[in-house]
Amino acid sequence: MRKIYILFFIFILGFILGGFIKFIYEANTFKPYIWESPPVIINCYGEDFSKSQMIRAIDFWIIKGEDIAFYEHDPPSYTCDKEYINGFIILRKGRRFNHETSVLAVTSRWTSFTTVLSAVITYRPGTQNLQWINEHELGHALGYTHVEEDGHIMHPLFDKMQGKFWIP
Secondary structure: OHHHHHHHHHHHHHHHHHHHHHHHHHHOOOOOOEEOOOOEEEEOOOOOOOHHHHHHHHHHHHHOOOOOOEEEOOOOHHHHOOOOOOOEEEEEEOOOOOOOOOOOEEEEEEEEOOEEEEEEEEEOOOOOOOOOHHHHHHHHHOOOOOOOOOOEOOOOOHHHOOOEOOOO
């Protein structure tokens, strides 16, 4: 019985240590994740999502050297029923945003080591067409983290974010 407790303790310790190492890696790397192949972006937000805004955001990152397979503004409904799809970046309308927070959008990435498998960008309703928000969140989906430099597209505060991009 004692061996089981020791193995359980080692497992928990390894899990905690692995999470800590991942946190340190993400906190100290500007682009900790990459896609194995260019992702497909699909609009599951709805028709009030500006197609031209997303195309502008995609072009922003293509000019910076990122690859996007293609953008589907009106995907089949069965694709939007899934939580995530490997190889895809899914754009969604958030339903449970806390009204007291200043968060405009959240990007979730599913990863395996340093490879992005899938990403979902969830927007607070009404924020999806703000200037620079799509470029910023697409940057997260492509693997980038925040940069505390005024004017940088990856600045964590919306009012300090602009269309500038440089490798810190």
